[in-house]
Amino acid sequence: xxxxxxxxxxxxxxxxxxxxxxxxxxxxxxxxxxxxxxxxxxxxxxxxxxxxxxxxxxxxxxxxxxxxxxxxxxxxxxxxxxxxxxxxxxxxxxxxxxxxxxxxxxxxxxxxxxxxxxxxxxxxxxxxxxxxxxxxxxxxxxxxxxxxxxxxxxxxxxxxxxxxxxxxxxxxxxxxxxxxxxxxxxxxxxxxxxxxxxxxxxxxxxxxxxxxxxxxxxxxxxxxxxxxxxxxxxxxxxxxxxxxxxxxxxxxxxxxxxxxxxxxxxxxxxxxxxxxxxxxxxxxxxxxxxxxxxxxxxxxxxxxxxxxxxxxxxxxxxxxxxxxxxxxxxxxxxxxxxxxxxxxxxxxxxxxxxxxxxxxxxxxxxxxxxxxxxxxxxxxxxxxxxxxxxxxxxxxxxxxxxxxxxxxxxxxxxxxxxxxxxxxxxxxxxxxxxxxxxxxxxxxxxxxxxxxxxxxxxxxxxxxxxxxxxxxxxxxx
Amino acid sequence: xxxxxxxxxxxxxxxxxxxxxxxxxxxxxxxxxxxxxxxxxxxxxxxxxxxxxxxxxxxxxxxxxxxxxxxxxxxxxxxxxxxxxxxxxxxxxxxxxxxxxxxxxxxxxxxxxxxxxxxxxxxxxxxxxxxxxxxxxxxxxxxxxxxxxxxxxxxxxxxxxxxxxxxxxxxxxxxxxxxxxxxxxxxxxxxxxxxxxxxxxxxxxxxxxxxxxxxxxxxxxxxxxxxxxxxxxxxxxxxxxxxxxxxxxxxxxxxxxxxxxxxxxxxxxxxxxxxxxxxxxxxxxxxxxxxxxxxxxxxxxxxxxxxxxxxxxxxxxxxxxxxxxxxxxxxxxxxxxxxxxxxxxxxxxxxxxxxxxxxxxxxxxxxxxxxxxxxxxxxxxxxxxxxxxxxxxxxxxxxxxxxxxxxxxxxxxxxxxxxxxxxxxxxxxxxxxxxxxxxxxxxxxxxxxxxxxxxxxxxxxxxxxxxxx
Numbered sequence: 001x002x003x004x005x006x007x008x009x010x011x012x013x014x015x016x017x018x019x020x021x022x023x024x025x026x027x028x029x030x031x032x033x034x035x036x037x038x039x040x041x042x043x044x045x046x047x048x049x050x051x052x053x054x055x056x057x058x059x060x061x062x063x064x065x066x067x068x069x070x071x072x073x074x075x076x077x078x079x080x081x082x083x084x085x086x087x088x089x090x091x092x093x094x095x096x097x098x099x100x101x102x103x104x105x106x107x108x109x110x111x112x113x114x115x116x117x118x119x120x121x122x123x124x125x126x127x128x129x130x131x132x133x134x135x136x137x138x139x140x141x142x143x144x145x146x147x148x149x150x151x152x153x154x155x156x157x158x159x160x161x162x163x164x165x166x167x168x169x170x171x172x173x174x175x176x177x178x179x180x181x182x183x184x185x186x187x188x189x190x191x192x193x194x195x196x197x198x199x200x201x202x203x204x205x206x207x208x209x210x211x212x213x214x215x216x217x218x219x220x221x222x223x224x225x226x227x228x229x230x231x232x233x234x235x236x237x238x239x240x241x242x243x244x245x246x247x248x249x250x251x252x253x254x255x256x257x258x259x260x261x262x263x264x265x266x267x268x269x270x271x272x273x274x275x276x277x278x279x280x281x282x283x284x285x286x287x288x289x290x291x292x293x294x295x296x297x298x299x300x301x302x303x304x305x306x307x308x309x310x311x312x313x314x315x316x317x318x319x320x321x322x323x324x325x326x327x328x329x330x331x332x333x334x335x336x337x338x339x340x341x342x343x344x345x346x347x348x349x350x351x352x353x354x355x356x357x358x359x360x361x362x363x364x365x366x367x368x369x370x371x372x373x374x375x376x377x378x379x380x381x382x383x384x385x386x387x388x389x390x391x392x393x394x395x396x397x398x399x400x401x402x403x404x405x406x407x408x409x410x411x412x413x414x415x416x417x418x419x420x421x422x423x424x425x426x427x428x429x430x431x432x433x434x435x436x437x438x439x440x441x442x443x444x445x446x447x448x449x450x451x452x453x454x455x456x457x458x459x460x461x462x463x464x465x466x467x468x469x470x471x472x473x474x475x476x477x
Numbered sequence: 478x479x480x481x482x483x484x485x486x487x488x489x490x491x492x493x494x495x496x497x498x499x500x501x502x503x504x505x506x507x508x509x510x511x512x513x514x515x516x517x518x519x520x521x522x523x524x525x526x527x528x529x530x531x532x533x534x535x536x537x538x539x540x541x542x543x544x545x546x547x548x549x550x551x552x553x554x555x556x557x558x559x560x561x562x563x564x565x566x567x568x569x570x571x572x573x574x575x576x577x578x579x580x581x582x583x584x585x586x587x588x589x590x591x592x593x594x595x596x597x598x599x600x601x602x603x604x605x606x607x608x609x610x611x612x613x614x615x616x617x618x619x620x621x622x623x624x625x626x627x628x629x630x631x632x633x634x635x636x637x638x639x640x641x642x643x644x645x646x647x648x649x650x651x652x653x654x655x656x657x658x659x660x661x662x663x664x665x666x667x668x669x670x671x672x673x674x675x676x677x678x679x680x681x682x683x684x685x686x687x688x689x690x691x692x693x694x695x696x697x698x699x700x701x702x703x704x705x706x707x708x709x710x711x712x713x714x715x716x717x718x719x720x721x722x723x724x725x726x727x728x729x730x731x732x733x734x735x736x737x738x739x740x741x742x743x744x745x746x747x748x749x750x751x752x753x754x755x756x757x758x759x760x761x762x763x764x765x766x767x768x769x770x771x772x773x774x775x776x777x778x779x780x781x782x783x784x785x786x787x788x789x790x791x792x793x794x795x796x797x798x799x800x801x802x803x804x805x806x807x808x809x810x811x812x813x814x815x816x817x818x819x820x821x822x823x824x825x826x827x828x829x830x831x832x833x834x835x836x837x838x839x840x841x842x843x844x845x846x847x848x849x850x851x852x853x854x855x856x857x858x859x860x861x862x863x864x865x866x867x868x869x870x871x872x873x874x875x876x877x878x879x880x881x882x883x884x885x886x887x888x889x890x891x892x893x894x895x896x897x898x899x900x901x902x903x904x905x906x907x908x909x910x911x912x913x914x915x916x917x918x919x920x921x922x923x924x925x926x927x928x929x930x931x932x933x934x935x936x937x938x939x940x941x942x943x944x945x946x
């Protein structure tokens with residue numbers, strides 16, 4: 001929870017209020033202009049507009065003003081230094097053009113925790129070999145002739161890595177959640193999800209047809225209250241007992257940098273007979289002494305977690321996701337999950353990248369690069385966070401977490417921070433509504449094992465300079 | 478005057494209440510009236526609800542027994558599926574043997590193509606494998622922008638948007654444009670991805686009988702009648718169809734659908750996963766095939782894991798359609814972007830198709846040959862269209878249910894594999910609402926030689942005859 005001063009909160013409210021009022025005034029002017037000059041509506045007569053005016057109000061009046069801070073294209077691998085393509089606009093940011101100017105920037109935005117993003121000495125030759133042998137894609141679903149020996153090897157390796165009897169893989173991390181949850185639970189079931197869970201979990205929960213309740217972020221006490229209340233009440237209206245209850249939490253919350261209080265949550269779930277579904281999208285490979293994720297970090301036995309989910313995008317430099325659990329659970333999911341039965345199988349080179357990256361992390365490549373990378377990312381994260389806090393920034397997130405949001409609050413500071421950092425060759429990510437609550441805009445830093453000490457020093461210098469310029473050192477004494 | 482006087486005096490007369498005399502019964506009546514009005518405005522009596530005590534909740538918690546997380550696993554849930562040991566091209570290696578591959582949607586034969594592999598190689602060396610971020614946060618690589626431009630210019634639309642997963646394309650696109658209160662009329666044989674999108678949109682969904690234009694028109698008329706009856710504000714309306722249906726191989730009669738959509742003022746969304754790179758003189762899809770200007774289709778979605786021998790999906794249409802999805806398409810905003818080398822694979826596939834459209838002629842010759850060879854097989858009927866590269870073989874006569882047919886067809890497919898031909902039976906998950914009959918889904922490729930097709934069909938005929946005996 002942030003501890004912003006009253007002045008900050010009020011000024012943020014007023015800023016947004018001003019933006020909304022101005023936006024509506026401009027909409028009014030636009031409709032008067034159209035009526036006056038009898039401009040034909042883009043819609044043919046008899047058709048409702050494709051987007052209702054309030055749906056894209058946010059896009060037109062707020063987002064477009066600062067459009068250049070998002071969706072920045074790059075012309076290089078997403079490693080620690082990137083070539084950001086500078087876009088220009090001639091109509092006040094409504095459209096952005098792409099000339100061939102690039103700027104070499106320090107990358108503090110990509111999910112590259114262990115530094116596998118670009119070509120790697122162990123992984124890339126093997127990936128190229130697999131491309132040669134299997135082609136870029138299998139063009140079939142896993143059950144229809146899309147399973148190669150790489151997929152089988154990958155699933156065994158993932159199960160071993162995570163500490164579960166069996167695992168299955170999907171080609172997209174988002175779809176892992178959105179096609180697994182409907183298979184696990186349906187009408188008559190209850191999903192209790194953390195209030196800050198990712199959109200993929202919300203999608204999956206909605207697709208499943210079960211009821212969804214929310215508990216206060218990372219609060220085992222509130223989870224217990226919600227469980228007690230719902231088990232006692234039963235299903236709404238009929239009061240029949242719930243068929244089953246699944247509690248969904250994440251390992252590291254990507255917008256907060258916080259690590260889940262897994263031990264207490266697992267205890268609560270055991271006491272109330274609820275199943276635990278853990279989404280380790282950001283924590284697998286990034287925390288824990290040997291990179292096995294939040295279970296290792298907090299000392300929780302993987303056997304206590306019923307369904308473990310994770311993605312390969314962040315720490316393994318690849319793409320896709322996995323589900324790990326008991327042999328029977330995986331066999332059942334393989335027979336019902338639409339992501340497994342209908343979607344094109346994971347591309348073989350993508351699978352090979354994960355296999356190779358995992359082997360490096362475990363140490364099966366014959367070197368200690370994996371252990372060094374893990375130690376490096378931990379050291380980098382703790383150093384960076386400590387230094388930022390010393391400078392007076394409000395930084396969220398727990399110790400050892402490589403994700404650190406810096407609070408901005410005011411909407412005007414979002415583009416200011418982003419553009420000033422880019423001018424000084426540091427590429428940062430700023431996040432605002434709707435990914436975060438309206439008042440809590442922030443800049444999110446993702447530290448990588450491939451950032452050197454010099455990189456971090458340079459970043460700190462630039463952020464400090466920009467922080468002074470933009471007045472976000474809220475905790476300066 | 479006297480009347481008024483007497484009336485006035487009457488008001489001030491005495492009232493008798495329960496034997497007690499009161500001076501001025503007007504006062505009493507006023508008080509009574511006030512009491513009546515007060516009682517009328519009182520809420521009716523409701524016994525106070527007692528919340529459950531902690532002890533009672535503890536008891537309920539102890540009594541409650543949840544179902545197991547998943548039902549017991551049966552043998553039919555875990556059939557073995559073939560494991561490929563080489564690229565999924567027109568022939569593939571399984572268990573050390575070379576097998577004719579009729580199971581992967583490699584329609585143009587580009588899987589394992591040397592030129593595509595070369596461009597992927599270069600991309601892998603330059604960009605690595607993953608894009609390490611969603612499109613909004615430095616996950617937009619220049620090859621993504623190149624592919625979006627390429628698709629738009631290939632199809633003749635203004636813009637296009639990429640998704641990193643074929644299944645998520647329709648499921649993200651439909652909810653971006655349709656919300657509660659809108660109306661969607663969809664074919665009842667659409668695939669799961671579209672069904673998921675329809676469910677998530679929370680709009681009113683009406684289904685029409687699979688590929689039946691009469692049924693579609695009946696639904697449209699229903700909607701129009703309701704309009705005239707209810708007079709609600711104008712909402713968004715869509716017709717959702719697939720160009721070549723994944724579940725049946727039938728071709729949608731686009732001319733008729735466009736005529737209906739214009740008559741009843743609906744917008745049209747077509748999923749071209751199986752028709753892009755297949756139909757039309759130059760492979761531009763169903764609109765080129767039927768000679769209909771592509772602007773008549775409002776939204777086109779397609780998966781790239783078919784003719785383009787890549788992965789992911791795209792959506793294309795007018796600039797407004799594409800722009801809106803950049804903020805509202807869930808699969809675009811909240812998911813990591815497509816690995817760059819897969820984008821390059823798609824670009825190369827499109828370029829190969831543009832340079833040499835004769836690959837289309839080879840594909841259609843193979844399809845025609847396959848149909849011809851199976852024209853005299855008993856026990857099997859072909860349910861798909863003669864131009865569809867997805868050929869559905871159904872049992873004739875059917876055994877009555879989807880499961881019975883599927884189980885029997887699986888025995889046929891298993892025997893085919895023993896004779897070195899890989900074919901797959903359509904699988905359907907319990908979450909799928911499609912009710913079309915079971916079948917073996919054969920995917921014809923331009924990479925198959927004529928002898929591949931002839932020998933595969935010969936083996937099928939042999940297996941069917943031996944099964945009858």
